[in-house]
Amino acid sequence: VMTKHEGRNRWGGAGIRRFMRQPMAIAGLAALAVMALMAAVYGLFIPGGAATNQDGMPFQAPLGAAGLLGTDSLGRDVLMRMWGGTEVAAVTASVVLLVAMSLGVPVGVVAGYWGGRLDQVIMRVVDGVMSFPAIILAMAAVAVLGPGLMNALFIIGVIFAPRFARLARASTISVRHQGYVEAAIVAGLPRRRIITRHVLANIRGPLLVEMALTSGNAIGAEAALSFLGLGVQSPDPSWGNILSDGYRGIFLAPWLVVWPSVAIGLTVLAFHAVGDGLTDALGIESRVRRVRRRGAPVAGEAAAAVAAAGSPAPAGSTARAVIPPSSEQAPAADDTVLEVADLRVSVLAQSGWTPILRGVDLRLAPGEIHGLVGESGSGKTMAGQALMGMIPPDTARMRAARFALDGRDLRGLSSRAMADVRGNDIAMIFQDPMSSLNPSFKVGEQIAESVRRHTGASRRVAWAKAVEMLRLMHIPSPSRIADCYPHQLSGGMRQRCVIAMALSCDPKVLIADEPTTALDVTIQAQILDLIKEKSQELNMAVLFVTHDLGVVADVCDRVSVMYAGQIVETAAVEDIFARPTHPYTRALHDATPRLDTIAPAVAALHGGPPQFDELPPGCSFAARCAWASDACAASPVLLEPTATGSTRCIRRQELDLALIPQKELSRD
Structure with a gap:
C-alpha cells in the first residue's frame, strides 16, 4: 500500500528538504549546474574555431603565456578544447537519455503491465542484449554505422535502454497491483490513459534516479569511444579525444592527461552523487530493491496467488475474458439486473489449469444488497473480479452459461466494449481506500476522470459533477475536499470519495469488496449506512463481498x-x-x-x-x-x-x- 509519504509527497517540500540535507548531493548538483552553464556559454558565445585553431607552440606548459591549461601536440589551446568538451558532454547526456528512455521505458512498462508470455519474451531479449559487454557492442555497431558523435550517442543509448526497461518493468509490477490502478480499470479508463496517468506518474522516482546515473555513465562511455577514435573525430573537441592526444604525448607533456581525466571523473561522480541523493530523498531504494529481489512471479504462480489469496487480479487484465457466447439469448427477468449462471474460472498453475470458481450462480435485483460471504480463500474476490471482466486472459479461463447485465449478454465482448461497461453500468469499490486513490492526483480529478471517460463531458462539467458527487456522499465542504490529495483525508473520507467515484456514472450494479475492513467501527457503520442509502436512492443492486456475518445481517437482503x-x-x-x-x-x-x-x-x-x-x-x-x-x-x-x-x-x-x-x- 502506498502511504502518504509516497506519491505526491515524494516530490514536495519533504523530499526537497531531505535532498538538501545531503552535502555530497548538493555539491554534485552545483557541479552539474556549473557544467551546464559553461556548455551553454560555449555554444552561444565562443567562436567555432576557438578549440581548433593551431596558433600556439606545441606542448606549452600550463599557467604560461600560451594559456591557463597550456597547449596540446598541435598547439591548440587546451582550455578551449576542454570547454568545448563540456558542450559535448552535455549533448551526450541529453541524447543518450532521450534514446535510452524512448526505447527502454515503453518496453519495460508494457512487459510489467501486461505480464505473461509477452513479459517473458521481452525480458529474454533484454537479458540477451545485456549479456554482451557494452564496449564490444559499441565497437561492433560503430564499425557498421561509422565513427562520429551522433552515431556513438545513438549506440550508447541503445546499449543503456535495457537498464531502463528492467527498472521500468520492476517498478510497473510494484504499481500495477495498487488499488488505484484497479480502481482506474474498474472505472473503464482505457489502457493508454491508465499507463500514462496512473502507472508512469508513480514510477518516475526510480526513473529519475536512473536518469542521473545513466547520464554519468553515458559521458564515460562517450569518452571511451572518442578515446578509441570511434566517437568525436579530431579536430572537434571531446574529453575522450583530448585524453587520447595527451596519452600519445604523455612523456613530453604528462599534464595533458590530467585535465580530461579530472573532468570525466568529477562529472561522473557528480551525477552519481545526485542519483544517490535522489534515492535517499525519494525513499525508493528499499522499494526497488525489494521488487528486484522478489522478482516478478511467473504467470501461473501469479494467477494462482491471486486466486488463493483473494487479491485483485493484475492490472493487465483489462483484456476480455474468454467467455464463449451461448445460443440462448433469453432476456433477464424483470426483477433481475445481473444474472450469472454456471460461472467457472480456472487459472494456469505449475500443475496445469486449476479450477477456482466452480459453477457460481448469482442473481441480483435492482435495489437489492446481496451478500457474498465466506472465509479467506473461498474465491469471493475472484468472483467479483470475474463479474467486472478483469480476469487475465493469458493466465486464466472464464466460462459461463449465462452472464447478463440488464438483459445484455456480456460474454464475448471486446476489451473496448467491456471497458465501456465497467464504471458505467457496473462499478466496484475495494477495501482499502488509500490504495484505491492515486496519491499523485487530487480526489476531484480522479472522480472527474471517470465522468469524462464515460460521458464525454468537459473538464469544467466533470469537475462540477465530482463536487456534486462528494456532496451526495455527505462530505462537508465538497469543493475543498475535491481539491485535496488522498493523504490529506481521513480513512472514512477517502472511502466516501471512492464510493463517489464508483457512483459518478450511475451504475446499475455496484460490487463492494469488503469496503469497511480497513476502517474503525464508527466509520464502518457510517459507510454501511451510506451504501444502503445510495442503493435505495438509485435503485442500484449491490454485491457486498465480506467475511463478516455481522455486516451481512446489518445491510444485506439476500446472502450467498x-x-x-x-x-x-x-x-x-x-x-x-x-x-x-x-x-x-x-x-x-x-x-x-x-x-x-x-x-x-x-x-x-x-x-x-x-x-x-x-x-x-x-x-x-x-x-x-x-x-x-x-x-x-x-x-x-x-x-x-x-x-x-x-x-x-x-x-x-x-x-x-x-x-x-x-x-x-x-x-x-
Missing part, C-alpha cells in the same frame, strides 16, 4: 455463502441466520461472537478450505463437517432448491441445522 469456489447456500438474510440449510453456514454463524444473548464460547471452525489444486471429488466441506457421510465425499454435490433458497448438501432433508446444538456441529 461461498466455500472453495462454490456457492453452498443462498437465501434471504433472515433465513440464513434463523434456518441455515448447509453445515458451513451454521458453522460460520456459530463462529460469530454475539453480545445480545448469553451463549457458550464461540465455536472455532477447525482446519481450512482445501487447496484449489487438491479439491476432493465430493463435497469440499466434508473434511471439516461433523455430519459428513461416505456419500458426501463420493461424488460432486449439486446446488438444489430449498424452501428458503438453494443449498449444496445431500443431507439437507435429514438435518434441521437450526435445532442442532452448537457442540455437535464442530469436528475436532
Whole structure:
C-alpha cells in the first residue's frame, strides 16, 4: 500500500528538504549546474574555431603565456578544447537519455503491465542484449554505422535502454497491483490513459534516479569511444579525444592527461552523487530493491496467488475474458439486473489449469444488497473480479452459461466494449481506500476522470459533477475536499470519495469488496449506512463481498455463502441466520461472537478450505463437517432448491441445522 509519504509527497517540500540535507548531493548538483552553464556559454558565445585553431607552440606548459591549461601536440589551446568538451558532454547526456528512455521505458512498462508470455519474451531479449559487454557492442555497431558523435550517442543509448526497461518493468509490477490502478480499470479508463496517468506518474522516482546515473555513465562511455577514435573525430573537441592526444604525448607533456581525466571523473561522480541523493530523498531504494529481489512471479504462480489469496487480479487484465457466447439469448427477468449462471474460472498453475470458481450462480435485483460471504480463500474476490471482466486472459479461463447485465449478454465482448461497461453500468469499490486513490492526483480529478471517460463531458462539467458527487456522499465542504490529495483525508473520507467515484456514472450494479475492513467501527457503520442509502436512492443492486456475518445481517437482503469456489447456500438474510440449510453456514454463524444473548464460547471452525489444486471429488466441506457421510465425499454435490433458497448438501432433508446444538456441529 502506498502511504502518504509516497506519491505526491515524494516530490514536495519533504523530499526537497531531505535532498538538501545531503552535502555530497548538493555539491554534485552545483557541479552539474556549473557544467551546464559553461556548455551553454560555449555554444552561444565562443567562436567555432576557438578549440581548433593551431596558433600556439606545441606542448606549452600550463599557467604560461600560451594559456591557463597550456597547449596540446598541435598547439591548440587546451582550455578551449576542454570547454568545448563540456558542450559535448552535455549533448551526450541529453541524447543518450532521450534514446535510452524512448526505447527502454515503453518496453519495460508494457512487459510489467501486461505480464505473461509477452513479459517473458521481452525480458529474454533484454537479458540477451545485456549479456554482451557494452564496449564490444559499441565497437561492433560503430564499425557498421561509422565513427562520429551522433552515431556513438545513438549506440550508447541503445546499449543503456535495457537498464531502463528492467527498472521500468520492476517498478510497473510494484504499481500495477495498487488499488488505484484497479480502481482506474474498474472505472473503464482505457489502457493508454491508465499507463500514462496512473502507472508512469508513480514510477518516475526510480526513473529519475536512473536518469542521473545513466547520464554519468553515458559521458564515460562517450569518452571511451572518442578515446578509441570511434566517437568525436579530431579536430572537434571531446574529453575522450583530448585524453587520447595527451596519452600519445604523455612523456613530453604528462599534464595533458590530467585535465580530461579530472573532468570525466568529477562529472561522473557528480551525477552519481545526485542519483544517490535522489534515492535517499525519494525513499525508493528499499522499494526497488525489494521488487528486484522478489522478482516478478511467473504467470501461473501469479494467477494462482491471486486466486488463493483473494487479491485483485493484475492490472493487465483489462483484456476480455474468454467467455464463449451461448445460443440462448433469453432476456433477464424483470426483477433481475445481473444474472450469472454456471460461472467457472480456472487459472494456469505449475500443475496445469486449476479450477477456482466452480459453477457460481448469482442473481441480483435492482435495489437489492446481496451478500457474498465466506472465509479467506473461498474465491469471493475472484468472483467479483470475474463479474467486472478483469480476469487475465493469458493466465486464466472464464466460462459461463449465462452472464447478463440488464438483459445484455456480456460474454464475448471486446476489451473496448467491456471497458465501456465497467464504471458505467457496473462499478466496484475495494477495501482499502488509500490504495484505491492515486496519491499523485487530487480526489476531484480522479472522480472527474471517470465522468469524462464515460460521458464525454468537459473538464469544467466533470469537475462540477465530482463536487456534486462528494456532496451526495455527505462530505462537508465538497469543493475543498475535491481539491485535496488522498493523504490529506481521513480513512472514512477517502472511502466516501471512492464510493463517489464508483457512483459518478450511475451504475446499475455496484460490487463492494469488503469496503469497511480497513476502517474503525464508527466509520464502518457510517459507510454501511451510506451504501444502503445510495442503493435505495438509485435503485442500484449491490454485491457486498465480506467475511463478516455481522455486516451481512446489518445491510444485506439476500446472502450467498461461498466455500472453495462454490456457492453452498443462498437465501434471504433472515433465513440464513434463523434456518441455515448447509453445515458451513451454521458453522460460520456459530463462529460469530454475539453480545445480545448469553451463549457458550464461540465455536472455532477447525482446519481450512482445501487447496484449489487438491479439491476432493465430493463435497469440499466434508473434511471439516461433523455430519459428513461416505456419500458426501463420493461424488460432486449439486446446488438444489430449498424452501428458503438453494443449498449444496445431500443431507439437507435429514438435518434441521437450526435445532442442532452448537457442540455437535464442530469436528475436532
